Amino acid sequence: MKEANMKADLEAPLPAGREEFAIRCRDVCRSYGKLKVLSSLNLTVPQGQIYGLLGPSGCGKTTLLKCIVGTLKISRGHITVLGKPPACPGHDIPGKKVGYMPQELALYSEFTISDTLTFFGRIHGLTSKETQARMNFLIDFLDLPQKTSLVRNLSGGQRRRVSLGAALLQNPELLILDEPTVGVDPVLRAKIWQHLVEIVKTGKVSVIITTHYIEEARQANVVGLMRHGRLLAEGPPDAVMKQHCATTLEHAFLQLCETSDQIGSKRESTPPEGTLEKSQSFGSGRDESQPILGVGSSPAEEGPKCSVDWKVRARHVLPKWRNIAALMIKTLVRMKRMPGSLCFQFLLPVIQISLICLCVGGDPKGIQVAVVNNETSPSSFSQSLLSFLDNSSVQQVNLSHKEAFEGIYNGEYWGVIAFGKNFTSYLTKRMVQRQVSQEIIDGGSVHAFVDNKLGGMAYLVALPIKFEEPIYGSQNTDFTTFVTPGAVLSITFYLAVGLTALSFVLERKEGLLDRCWVAGVSSLETMLAHLFSQLFVISVQIILLLLMILLVFKIPNEGSLVLVIILIVLQGITGISFGLVISSAIDDEQSANQAALGIFYPNLILSGIIWPVECIPYPLRYLSLVLPQTYASEALRCIMYRGWGLSRMMVWRGFAVTLGWNTFFLILATVILKLRT
Ligand SMILES: Nc1ncnc2c1ncn2[C@@H]1O[C@H](COP(=O)(O)OP(=O)(O)OP(=O)(O)O)[C@@H](O)[C@H]1O
Numbered sequence: 001m002k003e004a005n006m007k008a009d010l011e012a013p014l015p016a017g018r019e020e021f022a023i024r025c026r027d028v029c030r031s032y033g034k035l036k037v038l039s040s041l042n043l044t045v046p047q048g049q050i051y052g053l054l055g056p057s058g059c060g061k062t063t064l065l066k067c068i069v070g071t072l073k074i075s076r077g078h079i080t081v082l083g084k085p086p087a088c089p090g091h092d093i094p095g096k097k098v099g100y101m102p103q104e105l106a107l108y109s110e111f112t113i114s115d116t117l118t119f120f121g122r123i124h125g126l127t128s129k130e131t132q133a134r135m136n137f138l139i140d141f142l143d144l145p146q147k148t149s150l151v152r153n154l155s156g157g158q159r160r161r162v163s164l165g166a167a168l169l170q171n172p173e174l175l176i177l178d179e180p181t182v183g184v185d186p187v188l189r190a191k192i193w194q195h196l197v198e199i200v201k202t203g204k205v206s207v208i209i210t211t212h213y214i215e216e217a218r219q220a221n222v223v224g225l226m227r228h229g230r231l232l233a234e235g236p237p238d239a240v241m242k243q244h245c246a247t248t249l250e251h252a253f254l255q256l257c258e259t260s261d262q263i264g265s266k267r268e269s270t271p272p273e274g275t276l277e278k279s280q281s282f283g284s285g286r287d288e289s290q291p292i293l294g295v296g297s298s299p300a301e302e303g304p305k306c307s308v309d310w311k312v313r314a315r316h317v318l319p320k321w322r323n324i325a326a327l328m329i330k331t332l333v334r335m336k337r338m339p340g341s342l343c344f345q346f347l348l349p350v351i352q353i354s355l356i357c358l359c360v361g362g363d364p365k366g367i368q369v370a371v372v373n374n375e376t377s378p379s380s381f382s383q384s385l386l387s388f389l390d391n392s393s394v395q396q397v398n399l400s401h402k403e404a405f406e407g408i409y410n411g412e413y414w415g416v417i418a419f420g421k422n423f424t425s426y427l428t429k430r431m432v433q434r435q436v437s438q439e440i441i442d443g444g445s446v447h448a449f450v451d452n453k454l455g456g457m458a459y460l461v462a463l464p465i466k467f468e469e470p471i472y473g474s475q476n477t478d479f480t481t482f483v484t485p486g487a488v489l490s491i492t493f494y495l496a497v498g499l500t501a502l503s504f505v506l507e508r509k510e511g512l513l514d515r516c517w518v519a520g521v522s523s524l525e526t527m528l529a530h531l532f533s534q535l536f537v538i539s540v541q542i543i544l545l546l547l548m549i550l551l552v553f554k555i556p557n558e559g560s561l562v563l564v565i566i567l568i569v570l571q572g573i574t575g576i577s578f579g580l581v582i583s584s585a586i587d588d589e590q591s592a593n594q595a596a597l598g599i600f601y602p603n604l605i606l607s608g609i610i611w612p613v614e615c616i617p618y619p620l621r622y623l624s625l626v627l628p629q630t631y632a633s634e635a636l637r638c639i640m641y642r643g644w645g646l647s648r649m650m651v652w653r654g655f656a657v658t659l660g661w662n663t664f665f666l667i668l669a670t671v672i673l674k675l676r677t
Contacts, residue, residue, distance in 0.1 A: 020047040022174055022206035023068055027077035030060075030067055037063045038229045040077070045222070048203035050196055052217030052237075053210045054253060055226030061210045062103055064226075065176055068208070069518045070094050082174060088306035089316035095520035096124040099172035101180050104511030105159050106166075108330065109152035110337035113144055113162055116151060117169055122326035123519045124170040131169070138165040141195065143188055150337075157183040164192070166515075175199075175207040181216065193219045214250045225253050232256045319525045327521065327529030332536070342537075345499065349491045349541045350548050356487045357553040361479030364393055370404035370413040371396045374421035381427055382419035385446065408449065418447040484555050485640055486609030486633035488545055489571045493629060494600060495541060496575025497582070499534050501596040504583035504673065523673040527666065531576055538572035558643030563651070567636055570658045574628050577665030584673040609633055628661040 023045035030038040037060040045051040053061050066072040068079060070086030070093065081098075084091040092098070107116055114135065121131030139147055142161040151159060164180045175196070181189045197219060199205045209220065217223050217237065224234045233240055233256055237249055246252035308316075335342050375382045386396060396417075399407065407413045420426070426444030430436055436444075504526075507513045516526065542565065549555040557564060579596065586592045604610065606620060607629040616624055624630050635654020638644040646652050 021045060021080075022047045022049075022082060023051075023208065024080045025064070025068070025077065026079075028064070028067060028074050028079060029076035030063055030072060030074050032063075036229060038067070038074070041226075041229065041231055043224055043231055043234065045206055045208050047206055048200050049221035050200055050207040050209065050219070052220030052223040053208060053226060054214050054217055054223055054249070055210075057212075059226045060229040061226060062178055063229075065100075065178055065208070065210065066514070069098060069100050069176055071514045071517055085306045089308045090312035091306075092520070093174070094518040096170050097173045098518060099167035099170065099175045100515060100518040101164050101167035101175075101177045102511040102515055103178040105163055106511035106515040107151045107159060107163055108334060108512065109150070110334050111151050111330075112148050113139065113151065113154075113165075114147035115333055116162055116166060117147075119326060119330050120166045120169050120519060122329070123323055123516070123521060125322060126170060134169050134171075138168060141191070143191075157185065157188075160184060161188070171205075173205055175205065175209075177207065177209045179210050179212065181211055181213060189213075189216065214253060215248060218249055223249065225256055227257060227260055232260055317522075317524075319522065319528055323521045323525045324529045324532065327516070327526065328533045331529065331533035335533075335537075345495070345537055346540050346544060349495055350544045352491050353484070353487060353545055353548055354552075356483060357480055357549065357555070360483055361481070366395050367393060367414045368395050368397055368412065370399045370407050370416045372399060372401050372404045372416060372418040375419055375423050377424070381424040382446075386417075405449075415448060415450040418449070420444075420447075480553075481555060481641070482637075483610060484549055484553075485636035486607065486629065488549065488568060489629050489633055489636060490604055490607070490609050491545065492538060492542060492568050492572045493575035493578075494596075496534060496538050496572045497579040497596050499537060500530060500576050500579025501582045501592050502589060503530055503579070505586060505589055505592045508587065524670050527580060527670050527673065530580060531573065531666070534576045535569075535573070538576070539569065542568050542572065555640070557640045559639035560645060563639050563645065564636065567632060567639070567655060567658065570655065570662065571629065571632055574658055574661045574665065577662055577669060578628075580669035581665050581672065584669045584676065603627055603629065606630070607633060628658060631657045 021044050023043070025041055025043040028038050028041040028043075029036070041060075041064065043053075043064070053064070055061050063072065067074050068081055068086060070081075079086060081093045082091075084093070086093045094100075108119075111119070117135045117138070118128075118131055121128075121134070126134070135147060138144070142165050144158060144161055144165065145154065151162060154162065160180065160183050164177070167175060167177060167180075181192060184192065193216060196207050196209070200207060200221070209217075211217055220237060222235060223237050223240060225232045225240070233243075233252075235243075241247065241249060241252045244252040244255045246255060371386065373382050373386070377383075389396065397407075397413065401418070404413065404416045404418070408416060420443040422443050423446075426436075426440045428444075429440050430444040504513060507516075513526070517523075545568070546561075546565070550557055582592050582595045586595060606616065606624040607613075607627050608616070608624060609629065613621060613624050613630060613634075631650075632654040635651045638648060638650045638654075644651050646655070
């Protein structure tokens with residue numbers, strides 16, 4: 001009799017009928033590595049009702065919500081949301097039918113309240129009039145400050161309310177709210193619940209809400225009590241309390257936990273016999289995966305299949321311009337809000353290339369060289385020779401033999417030039433006599449002692465080589481000219497890597513990536529939007545770089561400027577796409593930074609930017625040739641200094657390798673991001 005009454009109680013508040021449900025989870029399992037978070041979970045959210053999902057911290061509520069919205073894949077079972085599995089092509093889950101408020105704030109801190117709601121409005125395809133109207137309502141309803149207030153200047157509670165506003169914005173059919181009332185004062189909390197009760201009255205909107213304030217869930221139509229990844233009970237709050245003769249939901253929940261623990265310890269004390277399935281039986285033969293107060297059908301039932309024709313599938317895969325535009329505007333607004341960082345991004349390449357042109361490859365200046373001249377006569381050959389030395393490069397310091405060598409050992413001089421006291425007469429003898437003794441040869445020579453730690457530079461400067469007119473370039477082509485094209489590519493590449501390597505890392509951490517994904521933004525759209533908006537930044541950087549090298553440092557360009565620009569832009573895209581790979585694969589900032597910095601030096605050295613590839617030992621040379629910048633640097637040098645075009649293999653090879661890397665990195669980043677969301 002009691003049982004029959006209870007059944008009637010349970011069924012009474014579900015006017016929509018058992019078949020009408022917004023969400024149905026059957027036999028759902030999900031693990032993080034070896035940690036089993038959801039095990040054979042069954043849950044039903046009736047259509048047009050509020051479902052309060054309750055449970056202690058760490059029991060798997062957020063994980064379940066993520067599986068429901070499709071950001072996490074389940075390892076077993078099936079989930080149906082508004083009639084179809086989540087993430088089924090052509091289904092608006094994820095999309096505008098669902099409003100999702102994640103546990104993290106998931107807001108852009110540089111945005112104002114208005115920017116935030118406008119951004120989500122754009123993604124959901126609302127007109128600016130509709131967004132404006134909803135914004136005014138939400139600001140008033142959620143008691144938010146002025147819409148021009150920056151999110152980063154709001155209090156914790158205000159930020160959570162903005163986050164809730166973003167979930168409510170498009171009047172979704174399904175609201176998934178992960179702890180929306182945390183940090184909200186009791187008056188507003190009551191108002192939020194009142195609003196939820198109000199919106200489900202139409203029967204068209206369903207809500208699933210998690211909360212730590214168990215008692216507030218009494219206002220829900222159905223509650224689900226969750227523990228250790230399972231649903232202990234599911235039913236109308238009054239029925240749950242009644243069944244446990246409890247006056248509060250909290251009390252009922254405690255009793256359920258105790259019962260569950262007792263059964264758990266009983267199971268542990270019985271010897272392990274039979275299969276795992278057998279050990280899951282709950283109480284008197286009941287399956288533990290079934291809630292104590294069951295609602296819905298058996299876990300054995302089949303879920304709906306996601307079968308759609310190829311046209312729907314193709315439309316699902318193709319990126320939507322609306323989403324890309326919304327994401328690009330978002331990035332540009334963020335840049336506008338951080339003018340200092342933007343100026344730094346624009347100026348950094350100019351500073352870097354200027355430093356390379358100024359400091360690398362020039363002739364040494366003001367080198368202090370000790371001169372030991374044992375000849376005293378002003379008309380001696382030694383004086384004449386010394387007067388020919390370039391005094392801007394070499395600063396002569398006349399010293400005695402002892403002082404000069406002491407100076408060398410103390411690191412004061414770069415070298416010693418010494419003349420014997422009979423230098424003039426011995427040199428004359430060497431010139432006029434056919435055969436002379438070793439003593440005359442030595443006495444008639446200039447003796448140079450060089451601090452060899454200087455490297456070969458000092459010798460090279462003095463080498464008696466006569467260079468003929470070069471085939472390409474000019475007689476005074478120097479190391480700077482060799483290095484500059486590779487340096488331009490390298491700077492563009494690394495700045496682009498730096499700009500993008502952290503982009504998803506931070507957004508993923510703050511829950512923004514998931515939120516955008518639930519709003520209907522695909523991985524490809526995210527990728528393309530990043531690519532296009534960063535292209536704007538690197539375009540400005542490239543213009544400034546070229547102005548600097550061509551006009552200020554007068555680096556010659558014999559070839560097509562258009563080809564030069566295209567190649568540098570393509571290398572920038574390689575950098576962006578490589579940054580996107582790092583960003584999609586790595587979760588924390590430190591590792592992403594390490595990955596970006598770690599490849600800098602090896603790539604710089606192996607790409608033949610500083611020293612020609614021909615000098616690299618063979619095994620490493622093969623590695624060098626497949627790197628993104630080796631052939632590209634060579635191609636840029638050929639265009640700029642030889643005036644070659646795309647008909648030459650050395651030029652088109654640079655373009656082909658760059659395009660190949662771009663395609664590879666972009667596909668890789670999209671696949672990784674898709675697999676991880
Ligand atoms: N990305 C992850 N990798 C590994 N383990 C995770 C991950 N996310 C959650 N977990 C683990 O899964 C379990 C369930 O986490 P979940 O966030 O779903 O709990 P919750 O019920 O929402 O908790 P709370 O109420 O505190 O938010 C926890 O033990 C948590 O440590």
